[in-house]
Amino acid sequence: MKGDARVKITTQDTGKSLEVELNAKQKEVSATANEYLKLRPMILQMSCYARGDGAAICMQGDTVISAQATGPAEVKLQKEIMDKATIEVIFRTKSTGTGGNYVLLEKSVRDACETAILTTLHPRSAISIILLEMQNYGSLLSCCLNACCLALLDAGVPMNSTFAAVTIGISKDDDLIVDPDDTQEEECESLLTFAFESQNLELVASHADGQFTAETFIKCMKLACEISQEIFQEFRKCVKKQHIEIEKEGPT
Amino acid sequence: MISLKDGTSTSEKTFLLGVLKEHRRIDGRSFNDARNVDISFGKDFGCCVASLGNTRVMCQVTCQVKAPKATRPNEGFLFINVDFPLMSSILLLDNDQLLQTRTELVRLLERCYKEARVVDMESLCIVGEEKVWELRVDISIMCDDGGMIDCASIAALSALCHFRRPDVTLEGEEVTIHSIKSRDPIKLSIHHMPILVSFSFYENGKFVLMDPDQREQKGSEGLMVVGANPFRELCTLHRTGSVPLIKDQVRRCAEMVALRARSLVGYIKKELEKDGALRSKREHAGFAAHLPRSLMVKPPVEVIDVERETRDIPMRDIVQRVSAKRTGNEVENMSIEVGKWDVPKGTKDESDFDESSASSDVEMVQQVTAEEKKTVEEISIMSDSEEDEVVALGAADLGFQRQKPKPKEKIGKPADSQALQELSKDKPSLKQVDGHAATFLKTLGNVDKELGKQINYLTQVSTGQPHEGSSYAAQKVLQMALHRLEHARSRVNESERIRASHMQQLINAGFISRPQSQQMQQATQPGTPAVQPQTPQQQPQM
Structure with a gap:
């Protein structure tokens, strides 16, 4: 099934110019596999607060994001949509004094959520997601997306599929860096973030910064797709752990 | 935090009280136990997440350069802000309540950390009258399960201790702020480390719970927040609700807070040391290394010992006295x-x-x-x-009376300026000008009246007195005291005379020998001092 999905992606997005077979691609990845093509250690935690519908903390290396999902709940009149749920995403920095515009980030996360959540199930209601920055050391967007997905899972919001995001940096020598930290980000010429859904491994959201060629974009996308598998594995582990905990607590 | 308005249901309340009467708490703690505390520091300086049971608070301290106040040209600023970023984890859905809670939290923290002078403000000065550091303490309440203020104070204190500001050098008039990477940043100088602890009261103060959780807080009749540092110095005292408290109860709470502050500050220092050691080894520091440990879904209720033996004010006495007070027989x-x-x-x-x-x-x-x-x-x-x-x-009523006329003058100014503005227009509307003029005249009249009063008062105060008005009250008190002293003296003289005459009579009659007369002396003495102790105590009331 998974193999099929990968083939599908290559045919869908790369077109004729890049007919790379799955096996060949895996070889390519393993050949260049070095430190830069690995995710930073990832720690996930669901239901980390005693109150609220759903919450999760996602740590990718030193980047730590806490997400909270609430809903479906009452919606403001002006934001009401007649046939589906409104999704609100708010990003909060830990200190209010330092400014910064995160509207774009909020929008990217919202777009990804809108494709994943079955919004038509809850018309005229709001599903709100709050992202709280706890530590920002690179790859902020992908960490936000991952935390958001986990929080939605924890809140029990009906979804088409889960999604996982990977940030890839392209350095000046066209080397790829997966999940770059803040110092690596500074050295990178451009940053690409991709989010894939779990069912068919199709692209849910992408965000790009800086200059790059179409080829590198596609190369990065494939790499990201590969790596998103690892993140899905982490998600599964986390959910499993959570359920074992709940089962343990059950009798008491 | 203090959500007495939206209390709990009657059945919940009766259950809570029933449990308390059996000397237990819902979560199995004893009355004087607090929930367990966990602190983890972030990778950024001045970032800290503290959890107290299920309550979790994040705090970030930041700094920036600002111009100082004209009144305090060589002191920095400390700004405290409380926010509820993860709204649904706070059970206050009402906006007004949220605002109220926030203000209360900010004011309490300000009282404890700003007004108790925890941070040395003068060390935050870079160039006098020109540049000082402004410290900003941003507190985000991430989850509320009661004791927000306790947790916020722990987070704020740890973050302040953890924070380091960039180094600054002065060359002539040129100020260079070195980045954290180029030069080792500098710690804040912290004078003392106070901690806030909340208590809740039930049944007119018969039951006192330390560190109540949300259910206990909601079902309580009153709450008290006490701030103290490990040196047993009281920094803050705040009370809400309508429970009459015995003085000893307040003192007992303060005593407990001091003990808790000692253990907590010890813990904070230990954690700071650990973090410092990690940093000096250039090892992995920050949330990623520490948070997983503290992110347990339900931290086990572990007792931070409040050293129960050292309590010198036994609770049993207080309970007895509280119940005695209600029946009216107080011993x-x-x-x-x-x-x-x-x-x-x-x-x-x-x-x-x-x-x-x-x-x-x-x-x-x-x-x-x-x-x-x-x-x-x-x-x-x-x-x-x-x-x-x-x-x-x-500051006595003098200052108060002097301040009174000021606001009225302030109201007067806009009226007259408005009138002038209206006149200066091309087509002044006479009605409006008249109206403004009338209000201005009225305020002038008011000011005149107030000034008259003030002058009257001042003349009363200053006539016949060698000093200015401020010492008048003190002089009056002194005069009264002198009068009373004279009175007391005459009373003592009188009783002395009576005693002497009685003695004379008795000795003359030969009824009483020497030792019995000494007893008489003792018996008469308490009568006279009974007048004396009243005098010093009445003085402050005058």
Whole structure:
């Protein structure tokens, strides 16, 4: 099934110019596999607060994001949509004094959520997601997306599929860096973030910064797709752990 | 935090009280136990997540350069802000309540950390009158399960201790701020480390719970927040609700807070050391290394020992007294020594009160109860009113009267300026000008009246007095005291005379030998001092 999905992606997005077979691609990845093509250690935690519908903390290396999902709940009149749920995403920095515009980030996360959540199930209601920055050391967007997905899972919001995001940096020598930290980000010429859904491994959201060629974009996308598998594995582990905990607590 | 309005259901309340009557708490702690505390520091300087049971608070300290206030040209700023970023984890859905809670939290923290001078503000000065550091303490309440203020204070204190500001060098008039990477940043100088702890009261103060959780807080009749540092110095006292408290109860709580502050500050210092060691080794520091440990879904209820043996004010006594007070038969037993408390202004009279009650006469008891009521009132005043008002009360009515006319002048100015503005227009509307002029005249009249009053008052004060008005009250008191002294002296003389005459008579009659007359002497003596102790105590009331 998974193999099929990968083939599908290559045919869908790369077109004729890049007919790379799955096996060949895996070889390519393993050949260049070095430190830069690995995710930073990832720690996930669901239901980390005693109150609220759903919450999760996602740590990718030193980047730590806490997400909270609430809903479906009452919606403001002006934001009401007649046939589906409104999704609100708010990003909060830990200190209010330092400014910064995160509207774009909020929008990217919202777009990804809108494709994943079955919004038509809850018309005229709001599903709100709050992202709280706890530590920002690179790859902020992908960490936000991952935390958001986990929080939605924890809140029990009906979804088409889960999604996982990977940030890839392209350095000046066209080397790829997966999940770059803040110092690596500074050295990178451009940053690409991709989010894939779990069912068919199709692209849910992408965000790009800086200059790059179409080829590198596609190369990065494939790499990201590969790596998103690892993140899905982490998600599964986390959910499993959570359920074992709940089962343990059950009798008491 | 203080959500008394939206109380709990009756059945929940009765259950809570039923449990308390069995000397238990819902989560299995004893009355004087707090929930377990966990602190983890972030990779950024001045970032800290503290959890107290299920309550979790994040705090980030940041700094920036600003121009100082003209009144304090060589002092920095400390700005405290409280926010609820993860809204649904706070059970206050009402916007008004949220705002109220937020203001209360900010004010309490300000009182504890800003007004108690925890951070050395003068060390935050870069160039006098030009540049100082502004510290910004941003507190985000991530999850509320009662005791937000306790947790916020722990987070804020740890973050302040953890924070380091960039180094600054001065060359002539040029100020260079070095980045954290180029030069080692500098710690803040912290004078002392106070901690806030909340208590909740039930059944008129019969049951006192330390560190109540949300359910306990909601079902309580009153709450008290006490701030103290490990040196047993009281920094904050705040009370809400309508429970009459015995003075000893407040003291007992303060005592417990001091103990808790000692253990907590020890823990914070230990964690700081750990973090520092990791950083000096250039090892992995920050949330990623520490948070997983503290992110357990339900931290086990572990007891941070409040050193129960050292309690010198037994709870049983208080319970007895509370119930006695309600029936009206009060028996005071004031054998408890007062600790070396540094009590802030409003409650300073505690110590002399205890000295007087130490003699424990039967007559004294009434006085004691009266005074006790007074102190309780004073405490409630302190807790409800703002700091400024307390100062205003202390500074006698003189200053208060002088301030009065000022706001009225301020109202007057816009009226006259408005009138002039209207006149200066091309087509002034006479009606409006007239209206403004009338209001201005009215305010002028008011100002005139107030000034007249003031002048009258000042003439009264200054005539025949060598000094200015401010010492008038003190002189009056002195005069009264002198009068009373004279009175007391005459009374003593009189009794002395009577005693002498009686002695003479008895000796003349030969009824009484020497030793019995000495007993007489002792018996007559308490009569005279009974007048004397009243004089110093009445003086402050005058």
